[in-house]
Structure formats: structure tokens, C-alpha cells
Amino acid sequence: MDKEKQLIEYILHASIDEILENIDELHPLDFLEALQDYDGNPFDLLQKLPDEYIAMVIDESEIDEKYNLLSIFSQNQKQEIISYMSSDELADMLGTIDEDKQQNILDAMEEEHREEMRELLSFNPETAGGIMATEFISVKEYMTIDDTLIFLRAISPNAETPYYIYVLDDSDVLKGIVPIRAILTSHPDVVLKDVMIEHIATIPVNMDQEEVSNIFQKYGYMAMPVVNEEHIMLGIITVDDIMEVLSDEHTEDMYRLAGLDEEEEIDGSVADSIRSRLPWLLVNLLTAVLASATVSLFDATIAKVVSLAVFMPLVTGMGGNAGTQTMTLMIRGIALGEISYENKKDILKKEFLVGVIHGAALGSVVALLGGLWEGSWIFGLVIGVAMFLNMVVAALSGFFVPNILKKINIDPALASGVLVTTMTDVLGFFFFLGFATILLNYLI
Amino acid sequence: MDKEKQLIEYILHASIDEILENIDELHPLDFLEALQDYDGNPFDLLQKLPDEYIAMVIDESEIDEKYNLLSIFSQNQKQEIISYMSSDELADMLGTIDEDKQQNILDAMEEEHREEMRELLSFNPETAGGIMATEFISVKEYMTIDDTLIFLRAISPNAETPYYIYVLDDSDVLKGIVPIRAILTSHPDVVLKDVMIEHIATIPVNMDQEEVSNIFQKYGYMAMPVVNEEHIMLGIITVDDIMEVLSDEHTEDMYRLAGLDEEEEIDGSVADSIRSRLPWLLVNLLTAVLASATVSLFDATIAKVVSLAVFMPLVTGMGGNAGTQTMTLMIRGIALGEISYENKKDILKKEFLVGVIHGAALGSVVALLGGLWEGSWIFGLVIGVAMFLNMVVAALSGFFVPNILKKINIDPALASGVLVTTMTDVLGFFFFLGFATILLNYLI
Numbered sequence: 001m002d003k004e005k006q007l008i009e010y011i012l013h014a015s016i017d018e019i020l021e022n023i024d025e026l027h028p029l030d031f032l033e034a035l036q037d038y039d040g041n042p043f044d045l046l047q048k049l050p051d052e053y054i055a056m057v058i059d060e061s062e063i064d065e066k067y068n069l070l071s072i073f074s075q076n077q078k079q080e081i082i083s084y085m086s087s088d089e090l091a092d093m094l095g096t097i098d099e100d101k102q103q104n105i106l107d108a109m110e111e112e113h114r115e116e117m118r119e120l121l122s123f124n125p126e127t128a129g130g131i132m133a134t135e136f137i138s139v140k141e142y143m144t145i146d147d148t149l150i151f152l153r154a155i156s157p158n159a160e161t162p163y164y165i166y167v168l169d170d171s172d173v174l175k176g177i178v179p180i181r182a183i184l185t186s187h188p189d190v191v192l193k194d195v196m197i198e199h200i201a202t203i204p205v206n207m208d209q210e211e212v213s214n215i216f217q218k219y220g221y222m223a224m225p226v227v228n229e230e231h232i233m234l235g236i237i238t239v240d241d242i243m244e245v246l247s248d249e250h251t252e253d254m255y256r257l258a259g260l261d262e263e264e265e266i267d268g269s270v271a272d273s274i275r276s277r278l279p280w281l282l283v284n285l286l287t288a289v290l291a292s293a294t295v296s297l298f299d300a301t302i303a304k305v306v307s308l309a310v311f312m313p314l315v316t317g318m319g320g321n322a323g324t325q326t327m328t329l330m331i332r333g334i335a336l337g338e339i340s341y342e343n344k345k346d347i348l349k350k351e352f353l354v355g356v357i358h359g360a361a362l363g364s365v366v367a368l369l370g371g372l373w374e375g376s377w378i379f380g381l382v383i384g385v386a387m388f389l390n391m392v393v394a395a396l397s398g399f400f401v402p403n404i405l406k407k408i409n410i411d412p413a414l415a416s417g418v419l420v421t422t423m424t425d426v427l428g429f430f431f432f433l434g435f436a437t438i439l440l441n442y443l444i
Numbered sequence: 445m446d447k448e449k450q451l452i453e454y455i456l457h458a459s460i461d462e463i464l465e466n467i468d469e470l471h472p473l474d475f476l477e478a479l480q481d482y483d484g485n486p487f488d489l490l491q492k493l494p495d496e497y498i499a500m501v502i503d504e505s506e507i508d509e510k511y512n513l514l515s516i517f518s519q520n521q522k523q524e525i526i527s528y529m530s531s532d533e534l535a536d537m538l539g540t541i542d543e544d545k546q547q548n549i550l551d552a553m554e555e556e557h558r559e560e561m562r563e564l565l566s567f568n569p570e571t572a573g574g575i576m577a578t579e580f581i582s583v584k585e586y587m588t589i590d591d592t593l594i595f596l597r598a599i600s601p602n603a604e605t606p607y608y609i610y611v612l613d614d615s616d617v618l619k620g621i622v623p624i625r626a627i628l629t630s631h632p633d634v635v636l637k638d639v640m641i642e643h644i645a646t647i648p649v650n651m652d653q654e655e656v657s658n659i660f661q662k663y664g665y666m667a668m669p670v671v672n673e674e675h676i677m678l679g680i681i682t683v684d685d686i687m688e689v690l691s692d693e694h695t696e697d698m699y700r701l702a703g704l705d706e707e708e709e710i711d712g713s714v715a716d717s718i719r720s721r722l723p724w725l726l727v728n729l730l731t732a733v734l735a736s737a738t739v740s741l742f743d744a745t746i747a748k749v750v751s752l753a754v755f756m757p758l759v760t761g762m763g764g765n766a767g768t769q770t771m772t773l774m775i776r777g778i779a780l781g782e783i784s785y786e787n788k789k790d791i792l793k794k795e796f797l798v799g800v801i802h803g804a805a806l807g808s809v810v811a812l813l814g815g816l817w818e819g820s821w822i823f824g825l826v827i828g829v830a831m832f833l834n835m836v837v838a839a840l841s842g843f844f845v846p847n848i849l850k851k852i853n854i855d856p857a858l859a860s861g862v863l864v865t866t867m868t869d870v871l872g873f874f875f876f877l878g879f880a881t882i883l884l885n886y887l888i
Contacts, residue, residue: 025643029663152628163607163666180624184596199469217691219473220684222607222666239683240664246687247661250694251776254701258772259765266777267787273798277769281762281806288761289813296754302746309753310740313760313869317732318725321703325721328702332695333710343711354717362725369733425757 004034011045019048028056043072051077055084066093067101079108088133088241091120120235128212129205131245132226132235138168139192141175146188148178163222166233167196174225174233176200202227205234209245214337216242253335256413257328259284287418291316291425298433305443307374308436311383314366315432319390319424322358326351326398327420331412334402348399355395356388363388378442386432390424397423448478455489463492472500487516495521499528510537511545523552532577532685535564564679572656573649575689576670576679582612583636585619590632592622607666610677611640618669618677620644646671649678653689658781660686697779700857701772703728731862735760735869742877749887751818752880755827758810759876763834763868766802770795770842771864775856778846792843799839803832822886830876834868841867 007030011019031049035042035057046054046069058069058081066089070078082090082105094102094117106114116134123129137155139148148165164177176196186195201219203212203226216224216239223238252262259280264273295302295312302308330347333339339347363384371380397420402412405419436443451474455463475493479486479501490498490513502513502525510533514522526534526549538546538561550558560578567573581599583592592609608621620640630639645663647656647670660668660683667682696706703724708717739746739756746752774791777783783791807828815824841864846856849863880887 024641027645027663149628153631156629180628183628184593184624185600187597197468201471217687219471220687222683239666239687243661243664243683243687243690246690246694247780250690250697251780253694254697254772254776257698257701258768260769260772264773266773266782266791268794270794270797270801273794274801277766277798278802278805280769281765281802284765285758285762285806285809288758291757291761292754295757296751299750299754302753303750306743306747307740309746309756310736310743312753312756313735313739313873314729314732316757317735317869318729321725321728322721324702325704325724328698328704329708329710332698336691336695338710347710350712350714350717353714354721357714357718358722358725361722362729365729425761429757 007034029060051080052084059089128207134235141193213245287422294429301437316428319428320421323394323398323420330402355392359388359391382435390428451478473504495524496528503533572651578679585637657689731866738873745881760872763872764865767838767842767864774846799836803835807832826879834872
């Protein structure tokens with residue numbers, strides 16, 4: 001907090017020249033945080049900064065904050081700032097604001113830039129095209145290392161570090177990449193053609209972002225080129241975009257498992273929260289009614305042996321927990337690509353065995369508990385066998401439900417939980433109360 | 445698959461010179477995957493490759509595969525290969541093998557390298573020291589850009605792209621960093637002191653890896669320097685290390701929420717699975733017994749109104765679901781640092797209101813269901829009010845449990861679930877059966 005106040009004081013009182021000299025030392029995100037805490041007019045601070053830096057600050061800001069920051073400036077300065085902004089951040093912003101605001105921003109762009117932006121906006125935001133940036137350095141294969149260094153000094157690429165330099169032919173078809181390392185360490189007279197890597201992994205522009213992030217995670221690339229069907233290079237995706245994708249996918253997984261809409265925000269409105277959660281609770285209510293209906297089949301039995309009602313939560317609760325364990329292992333394994341045609345059978349066999357052993361262990365414990373409580377070993381037998389069978393059901397449904405959902409292209413995280421617990425609830429009650437009904441004469 | 449077979453055929457039959465010329469085009473991970481599918485002696489393939497490339501292949505392999513690959517080679521060649529391996533991968537491997545194997549590897553190292561490795565091994569593997577690599581390029585502030593380029597060509601840094609170059613003083617204290625961009629775009633006569641960034645973010649060597657990954661995600665850095673208390677530079681952490689940390693933390697969160705040990709592997713043994721899961725199921729059994737004990741307080745009531753048993757799963761099931769929603773939102777918010785002292789109150793207020801509204805909505809639905817089922821509006825009232833109160837309990841426990849666990853330094857993902865569902869189960873039964881007991885005269 002104090003550091004931010006100091007920063008604000010410094011910027012308010014330092015000369016523009018002094019700020020310019022030190023601006024490299026200040027991360028745009030730190031400036032942004034200070035700005036958000038500043039009670040005065042943000043323009044007081046922003047006017048002291050160069051346009052390129054303002055663009056970096058806006059690039060760092062949240063998607064719904066960008067337009068407000070931009071609108072502080074005159075149309076002329078806006079145009080300057082926009083020209084420095086990252087194309088991917090700009091496209092994200094344009095994708096979320098009203099049409100007339102969008103038009104206002106597009107009007108402030110140069111013709112060529114505007115066309116590029118229109119193209120970026122045409123891609124699905126959850127695909128490679130939707131997360132790529134169009135700023136990259138392209139060179140020709142006949143250039144030497146020395147030519148390249150002179151070229152780089154001349155264009156002075158913007159702050160996003162160039163990790164690779166891309167060799168394109170005259171039709172913008174990607175021929176190869178030159179790692180920065182080659183530029184730094186090769187003799188100045190070497191021709192790029194001799195150091196470029198030709199067989200490179202590329203990302204098709206319509207690939208889903210989750211698949212893109214899997215490739216980045218697997219190979220550890222810093223940046224990858226995005227191409228269309230003709231292998232014409234359209235943009236790059238950098239690893240920092242991927243870190244955002246990973247974090248979003250993590251949130252999405254956890255939210256879906258819990259029955260939350262992935263768009264819900266922790267400091268959102270009450271209305272948004274209810275829109276996100278109530279539909280899910282109603283789906284669960286339906287499945288809970290199924291469980292209740294199962295119980296109601298046996299109300300005559302419960303009327304005679306009330307202890308059955310006491311032990312009901314044990315059987316279904318434990319089934320739900322065990323089913324969730326297997327299911328979570330499967331969901332995560334599917335997401336990480338750890339489940340293959342070859343190992344599926346072994347995993348099923350293992351999960352089944354685990355279910356059997358858990359069932360035997362927990363079944364014995366509750367049989368003992370039930371027998372002692374009710375003073376009837378038949379009662380203990382009923383609950384023990386029900387627990388045993390329900391643990392096997394838990395293992396099997398925990399295994400099959402996510403795999404089947406995956407096969408029919410439904411995200412397993414979205415629906416596995418409710419299906420698995422419905423199965424363990426309904427079958428758990430059915431086994432427990434059904435056996436009790438069969439053995440009713442020995443229980444009363 | 446076919447591509448991998450082709451690759452194997454090519455390497456088996458091509459000349460070493462030919463392979464050397466094309467090796468840049470082959471990602472070590474792709475070679476590793478082909479190697480894993482090759483039925484013959486791996487040495488047939490590996491002997492054709494340069495030691496530096498073999499080191500990259502071993503760097504890419506799984507931690508428990510590295511030693512086996514290394515042990516294919518003679519002690520002399522092993523020494524060569526090890527000298528090219530990444531220090532962080534080497535340390536990870538050494539940390540997991542037997543002491544005599546460890547000694548065998550350490551013996552194959554040069555004195556200086558061995559000391560460095562001993563130091564790396566001394567750090568906790570889940571801290572910055574445990575994930576950093578010791579390979580980085582250090583320069584002096586009086587060097588010019590041209591000096592630097594000559595220096596880089598001379599040392600020819602290994603394949604891991606250098607993102608930054610580090611300026612150290614004579615005691616190895618970190619003075620600043622020079623981005624590659626500055627080297628590529630500055631005039632050759634410029635002195636590093638004039639382009640280096642002095643106020644840079646550094647990572648203390650004992651910082652927890654989760655905190656490190658939060659910093660990377662926030663600022664989007666490609667690499668960060670790790671320093672000790674005297675600001676002496678010890679190593680670097682690169683963003684690809686962080687991607688692994690993120691994936692591990694994601695798995696850990698999901699596993700802990702489900703009651704799985706984070707070490708459990710999807711294709712592990714039955715014994716390991718039971719060791720991972722049974723303790724958790726036993727903890728849950730204890731809490732389920734609490735729920736059953738609550739029910740048993742009211743068995744006389746249930747004996748008179750059996751429909752209570754039918755509706756029991758509704759009240760507690762819905763409470764558990766709603767509690768899990770709020771709890772998941774809080775756990776993820778805590779992990780992402782979205783919950784602050786300032787917004788905590790607002791979030792609590794919102795969650796409370798959401799609970800009240802969900803309670804009113806679902807309470808009305810089940811009141812109607814219960815009233816129709818039992819043909820008694822008093823019965824409907826009992827279950828409706830119990831549902832209402834349990835939704836409020838769900839919201840409050842979903843909010844407070846993770847926050848309190850966080851405060852007493854227990855990972856909220858680890859224990860929130862069992863605590864929240866215990867509260868909604870026990871209190872749900874208590875409200876429902878308690879009211880029924882009070883109003884018993886109107887129910888029979």
C-alpha cells in the first residue's frame with residue numbers, strides 16, 4: 001500500500017524527463033495497481049507517461065477496464081496509444097464492448113490495422129485465433145545475421161521480447177524459425193537459411209485453446225506460430241497467454257465440478273450468482289427426488305424398523321465419497337491425456353479391486369456398528385452387504401461416467417458429479433432397504 | 445505411431461553426419477516418445493546421437509526414467525552427458541534415486557559441478573531453490589553490446605533460450621538485467637550499464653513454489669532470478685518450470701477436494717490407491733456417524749411419520765450441494781488471491797443473501813412437494829423451513845470454513861469439503877426432524 005502511495009507521489013511531482021528516464025524500472029502492472037488506488041483524476045498521472053507506456057498499462061488491465069482507461073484520452077492520443085497496444089489485448093477489449101464504442105475505437109485506427117483487427121475479431125475467442133497476437137518479426141531466408149541485427153535495430157520491436165524470428169516467403173508462407181540464440185551466437189556473415197529450423201510445430205488457427213495449452217505444456221515452447229490452411233503465418237501465441245488459459249481452465253474445472261457457472265465472479269452480484277447456481281441446484285433437486293422416491297418404495301419396511309432411517313445416511317454418504325474419488329482421478333486423467341486405449345482396462349481392473357477392498361473394509365465396520373446398535377447381526381449383515389455393494393457401484397460409476405461423457409463430447413467435469421452421486425444414492429438406498437425388506441421377518 | 449516408426453528407421457539407417465545435420469529439426473521429446481516405443485536395445489538409437497542431444501532427451505524424460513537412460517552409457521560418456529543436462533532436471537533425478545546410485549552420478553561429475561549439485565539438493569523441492577536452474581549468463585556492467593555479442597558467440601550458451609542476461613558485480617551480487625531485446629536493438633557501442641534494468645523483481649531462494657507461480661502469472665515474466673539474503677544470484681526460474689508447478693497445483697487442488705492423496709497416480713497399484721483413499725473414507729465415516737447419530741435422536745418421531753425418512757435425503761443433499769458451491773468459490777478465490785480484507789464483508793453479505801434466496805426458492809418447491817406427498821401442509825411447512833435454514837447454513841459454512849482453515853494455515857482444499865457437508869448434514873437433519881418433533885401432534 002505505502003509503496004503505491006510513494007509511487008503516486010513521485011509521478012505527480014517528478015518532471016516528465018525524469019519519469020521517462022526511469023520508466024523502464026517500473027512494471028506497468030505496478031503502476032496500474034497504484035492508479036487503481038488513486039482517488040484523484042487518473043489523467044493527472046497518465047498525462048506524465050509516454051503513449052507506449054500507457055499502452056502497456058492498458059494491456060495489463062482487466063478486460064472491462066481497458067475501454068474506460070482509453071476513453072480518458074483525446075481521439076488523437078487514443079489513436080497513438082492504440083497503435084502501441086498488443087493486438088490480442090485490443091481484440092479482447094473490442095470483443096466485449098458495445099457496437100458504437102467498438103466503432104469509435106476502430107475509427108481511431110489506421111486502415112491496415114483496422115482490417116487486421118476485424119480479422120482477429122472474426123475468430124472464436126477460445127481458439128488459437130482468438131488468443132494469438134499479430135505482432136511478430138518476419139525476415140527473409142537470404143538475410144545474414146548481420147543484416148538481421150541491423151534490421152532489428154531499425155524496427156526496434158516493442159517491449160514484448162522476441163523469442164523467435166520468423167522466416168516467411170513472399171506470399172507470407174512460413175518457411176522456418178530462427179531462435180534468438182542463433183542470432184546471438186552465430187557469425188555475422190552466416191545466412192539465416194543456414195541456421196533456421198524448417199520442420200517446426202505450428203498451431204492451426206482454429207485449434208481449441210485447451211489443446212494449444214497442452215502442446216505448450218508438453219514441449220515447453222516460449223512461443224508458437226499460428227498458421228492457416230495454406231500455411232500462411234497469421235500470428236503468434238506466447239507462453240504468457242497460455243498461463244492465462246491454464247488458470248482459466250483450472251477455474252472452469254473446479255467450478256464445473258461444484259456446479260458453478262465458469263463466468264461467476266467472487267465479487268459479482270447476487271442476481272448473477274443465482275443465475276449461475278440455482279439451475280444446477282434444481283437439477284440436483286430432481287436427482288434427490290429420485291433418491292427419495294427410492295426410499296418411499298420401502299416406507300412400510302422403515303415403519304417397522306426405524307433404525308434403517310438412522311443408518312441410511314451412512315450407506316449413501318460413503319458411496320458418494322468413494323465415487324467422487326474415482327471420478328476425480330478419471331476426470332483429471334482425461335484432462336491430462338493420461339488415459340489411453342491401452343491402460344484403460346488396467347485402470348478399470350484396479351478401480352474395481354479398490355472398490356471391492358474398500359467395500360469389504362467399510363462394510364465390516366458398519367456391519368459391526370449396525371449389529372451392535374440394533375442388537376441384531378442380521379441388521380449388521382444387511383447394512384454391511386449394502387455398503388459393500390455400494391462401494392463397488394461407486395468404483396464402477398466413478399470410472400464409467402466420466403469416460404462415457406468424454407466419448408459423447410460432454411465435459412466430464414460438468415456432469416459426472418451429479419450422475420455418480422445419483423447412482424450411489426439410488427442404488428445405495430435400493431440395496432440397503434431392499435435387503436431389509438427381504439429379511440424383514442428376521443429384523444422385527 | 446507411424447511417424448515414430450519412420451523416425452526410428454531413419455535413425456537406425458542414416459549416417460551419423462546426416463543425423464547431426466538434421467538434429468535441430470527433431471524435438472527431443474518426439475525422439476523420446478519414439479525411443480519409448482522401440483522394442484530393440486535403446487543404445488542402437490542413442491549411440492547415433494551427440495551427447496548434448498542425449499542430455500536434452502534425458503531432460504525431457506520422466507523423473508524415474510532419467511537414471512535408467514543414463515545408466516545405458518559408460519562412465520566416461522555419462523560424465524559428458526551429465527555436463528550438458530539442465531541442473532534442475534539433474535537435481536530432481538538425484539533427489540529421487542538411492543544413495544549409492546546418487547553417489548555414482550555425483551562421482552561422474554567435475555568437482556565444481558558436484559558442489560553446485562549438492563547445494564541444489566539441499567533446498568526444499570517445493571521452494572524456489574528446488575525448482576531453479578543454475579545455468580544463466582552473467583556479464584559485467586562495463587561491457588558494451590558488441591562485447592556482449594562477442595562473449596555470447598564465444599560461450600555459445602546451450603539450447604535453453606536466454607531471455608535475459610544478468611549483470612553481477614565481483615561478489616556475484618545481482619545488479620540488474622539486460623533484456624535480449626536491448627542487446628538486439630541497441631547500438632554496438634552502448635554500455636550495458638546504460639541499458640540494464642536495475643530495479644528488478646527477484647525471487648528469494650526459500651519462497652514457496654506456489655507463491656513463485658503466482659508472481660509469474662501476475663507479471664507474465666519469462667524468467668526470474670533467484671537470490672539469497674545477500675542478494676547473491678543463485679539461479680533462474682523459467683516459465684516452463686512454472687507451467688509444471690501450475691499443473692501440479694491444479695491436480696493437488698482437485699485431488700484434495702475429492703479426498704485423494706496428491707501423490708496418487710492413475711495407473712498406480714491397488715495398495716497405493718487404498719493407502720491414499722481409505723484414511724479419507726474413514727474420516728468421512730466418522731462424520732457420517734455424526735449425521736446418523738443426529739437422526740437417531742428423533743427415531744421415535746420417524747416411527748410415527750415414516751415420510752420423514754423419505755424426505756431426509758432431499759434436505760441434506762441440497763444443503764451439501766449449495767455449501768460446495770460457495771466453498772469452491774471461496775477456495776479458488778483464496779488461491780487466486782482475490783479475497784482481500786476489503787471485499788470479504790461484501791462477499792459474505794452476497795453469499796448470505798444468495799443462501800436466503802436459494803432457501804426461499806427451494807424451500808417453497810419442497811414444501812409443495814412434501815405437502816402434496818403427505819397430504820399435509822404442516823408437513824410441507826416443516827420440510828420447507830428446514831430446507832430454507834439449511835441453505836443459509838450451507839452459505840455460511842461454505843464461506844467461513846475455507847477462510848478459517850486458511851487463517852490457521854491448513855490448505856482449504858484439504859478439509860473444507862468434509863467440514864461443510866458435516867455441518868449441512870447434521871444441522872439439516874436436526875432442523876427437519878426437530879421441527880417435525882415439535883409439530884408432531886399436527887403430523888399424525
